[in-house]
Amino acid sequence: MNETIGFIGLGVLGSAMAGNLIKTGFTVIGHDIVLEKQKAFEREGGQSGASPRDVGDKSDVIVLCLPTSKALHEVVGGKDGLLEGGREGQIVLETSTFAIADKESARDALAATGKILLDCPLSGNRLLALKRKLTAFGSGDKAAYEAVKHVIQGFAHRTFFVGEFGCGMKMKFCSNILNLVHNSVAAEVMVLGMKSGLDPELIHQVISGSGSSSSMFEVRGALMVDEDYNKEGMNFSIPLKDSRLISTHAADHLCPIPIYQAALQPYYAAVAQGHHDEDASAVCAALELAANHTRKKKKKN
Amino acid sequence: MNETIGFIGLGVLGSAMAGNLIKTGFTVIGHDIVLEKQKAFEREGGQSGASPRDVGDKSDVIVLCLPTSKALHEVVGGKDGLLEGGREGQIVLETSTFAIADKESARDALAATGKILLDCPLSGNRLLALKRKLTAFGSGDKAAYEAVKHVIQGFAHRTFFVGEFGCGMKMKFCSNILNLVHNSVAAEVMVLGMKSGLDPELIHQVISGSGSSSSMFEVRGALMVDEDYNKEGMNFSIPLKDSRLISTHAADHLCPIPIYQAALQPYYAAVAQGHHDEDASAVCAALELAANHTRKKKKKN
């Protein structure tokens, strides 16, 4: 199975994914507009492609992991973009989180040159990516998905086919709503508990593993207990960026999402208060400020 | 360890708990104002006490599992109540969900006759109670808690000592807030997903076990998928009753709880729409009505 995988976008997440594809045994040809990142990728055992087109020409399957929909537009239709190279029937995996309409534009442009774009967003962060613990929501042409499923499994331990093109993003929105609400309500409960005299560590211990718990409560609640918001994790930039897509998506479908909107507002407060680059569990600090709560013992670190 | 446990309140939850105490090997003397329930209890191997006072006289430790704070008031200070019998140093476990002030009144009244009341609310429902899978939040006199911990373990598989008297209730409020928000947001996500074209069963399958999941999402999400709201579980009466205690508790501590309040509102809608006696996962039906969503395939049952 000596397949060659093209990988465009070697950033925080992409570099971890591409690294796992190499470890899995694929030949990986990577490209990033930042030279530095490409060099780092070579040190991990990857080969460099000069442009999206070059990557397309040299690869069987292509994976995209890009920061903005503008970058997607460039990678596909820009100078030396994917449209200019590759081959008929080539499958391209779009793993980023963009508006469905933007992904559809890219799909249509690629289809005109015989290529097949799959919408395949991921759930997880760099820490999980390094451990190959991402979840993939594949959608689009089912046969194409089946044909590249083994590639997806090179960076994701859970992979699902979730329906026609765009369903991947829709599932990702569901996932993100739960993440954000579970995180915010964990903070709400921590602050109410502390204000009424409970020890935060005890709250975390008692709830974890019970029917009242969530993954977010367990992972991020631990950071709230320790006020340890500088851990490498997921800062506020991704959830706030995604919140615009989610709000638009729900509005397009005329679907009220009052709980999500209520849980989102303290994110703005947290960032306005200077926590942007911290883990999103720092939403707890914003709620403590609102409730005028001061912890007795100082933070551990 | 041939101890005798008194058990007052043999309702939906209490009868399951008392049954497990019998199975554990305790002699259990039960009492309920409804004769029917006392008879049923005898068929399970229990003995009947004529009154709270009688139960107190014949037992080492007493467990209370009552429907209202008024019942607590009666059981403690009413005619043939606990105040009239029992013995110095006797430990009484109050496992119900009442306002802390009401439990404090009972504690003070019992203390005047040398008895020790522990505030020890439980998390779980009848299904979990039958499997001895309740969680207990013990609080009050720590030595007393340690002395009866083995009794608590006769009906709860997870037991915690969470602080001074009333901390049990405070922990229970934290637990209940998470339960309700996790349930409501599971419905919010299900409805948004369905409205945008995702299959609900697939949403449940993909999210379950992921970092976006919660216990509530997994247990109640499954009922939402099947629109199977008649399962024996937890209907709306308990969470709505508890919501009054939680709102008052948060107000007393001047602590905003906007996410809980947002997630609570559809519970009123669900009950107003006739779902009171169904499992609280039926909040999903209220959200579907609001979003004017009609499922393609009919419910399974």
Add this chain to the structure above:
Amino acid sequence: MNETIGFIGLGVLGSAMAGNLIKTGFTVIGHDIVLEKQKAFEREGGQSGASPRDVGDKSDVIVLCLPTSKALHEVVGGKDGLLEGGREGQIVLETSTFAIADKESARDALAATGKILLDCPLSGNRLLALKRKLTAFGSGDKAAYEAVKHVIQGFAHRTFFVGEFGCGMKMKFCSNILNLVHNSVAAEVMVLGMKSGLDPELIHQVISGSGSSSSMFEVRGALMVDEDYNKEGMNFSIPLKDSRLISTHAADHLCPIPIYQAALQPYYAAVAQGHHDEDASAVCAALELAANHTRKKKKKN
């Protein structure tokens, strides 16, 4: 029409109302458990009654303006209470804001001695009361209301008969919900406007008098512009007390009130941050803290 009006409860609001009854030409016999207040009332031209019973014996119509439902219970059924004196057919106006059930208890007790209680809460504050600008929501026996309408007009410039006993309180809840939401959203808009670079005074000037305005926006928005929260007005104690009645009332009727609940949460934050004794327009300060907004120019006073 030389009628004698009894007035029980000569506090912040009651003293202003009783003063206006005197000015209108009534003989007013007042009572308050605080001697100081009774003395002040005499200086305003009132006569003192020794007890509720004494007031009842000497008056044609009785007005109650009390701080707590416990006080109502005492005034009616306590030692030397209204039940012990007065006369058959005597009309008692209950103008306070209490749970309907508490007012119903008082009504039933008085009815047993042939007296007629009207539920007649008021909208307004001391400033408006001094100017005889209160609004009265009369409810209960319609003939009784008509018989004492001229008395109500002695302290309220707008009087309405709004239905059977308790409808007064229900209308008051509607009124209070609007007050609180209009105040909170005025602050929300002020803070968003200021954060995006608008001058708060200009916001207030442009919106006032337009179709986007509310009374609250005009009155309290002016205080927000000046950060002038120490004016004699309506501090946080009344709206927070009333919020418990409103939440319970809506829950009793299974009616979601998500906007009110969202608008109420910053009140807790404001009080937790130390603004309890300031005018409720200080909710703006809590929102500025959350949004981390600092005003350029200092407050005027």
Add this chain to the structure above:
Amino acid sequence: MNETIGFIGLGVLGSAMAGNLIKTGFTVIGHDIVLEKQKAFEREGGQSGASPRDVGDKSDVIVLCLPTSKALHEVVGGKDGLLEGGREGQIVLETSTFAIADKESARDALAATGKILLDCPLSGNRLLALKRKLTAFGSGDKAAYEAVKHVIQGFAHRTFFVGEFGCGMKMKFCSNILNLVHNSVAAEVMVLGMKSGLDPELIHQVISGSGSSSSMFEVRGALMVDEDYNKEGMNFSIPLKDSRLISTHAADHLCPIPIYQAALQPYYAAVAQGHHDEDASAVCAALELAANHTRKKKKKN
């Protein structure tokens, strides 16, 4: 002062505004891409311009009232657009509601040909426009604003200069937030009142004119009382379109707007339930459905 005003966009609002400019005594040259609308305009006494460029060549001042930012882009920079004609120093009034960034693009493009764009959104609807009762929020170059203030007054009875370019839109956002929240909370109060037994007409009568009232409550509350949602007014399309701009604006400034978001959600429900083309007071119908309230007497019309 025989000035000639160019008017581009003769839709629902624009035709009413242009009509008033004619009545004020201006010569008005109108243009719309829909020929029908241009013909109607001629019947009102206007003259037709063949294109934006033609309008620009023949006018002293130009007013834009357009449906989409794409239309703005076309009118300014498209074939036969404003960039191709007009004169140095010509002032263009942009009265629509678009993202500030879109208006800034137009401003910059026009500035390159020496023209001055003012951001001057309006508050009001067609009914108010016909009565010349719009409110204008002028912003940008102050001298330019002063120079055309008399033109603005030809269609708006209240005109304000609110700051640098874009401040007009910011003020409009403040105004719209209040409009939407006041409308939704009016419905919330109406439904709670009705569910608890109050007559809706009485609620409207008692609150109107009191300190609890708002313009929206008075105007739209009356429609809620009558369930008369088909009146010519403001349907859901504008507030839902504007809500995207407002949410983005608040997110850009990291400003929580929880009350607005809570009040916005029932708008989606109302539209999902089929009320899109009705007046936005129909949000009341969505809340009645949620609370499962059925009115006793039928609607009047």
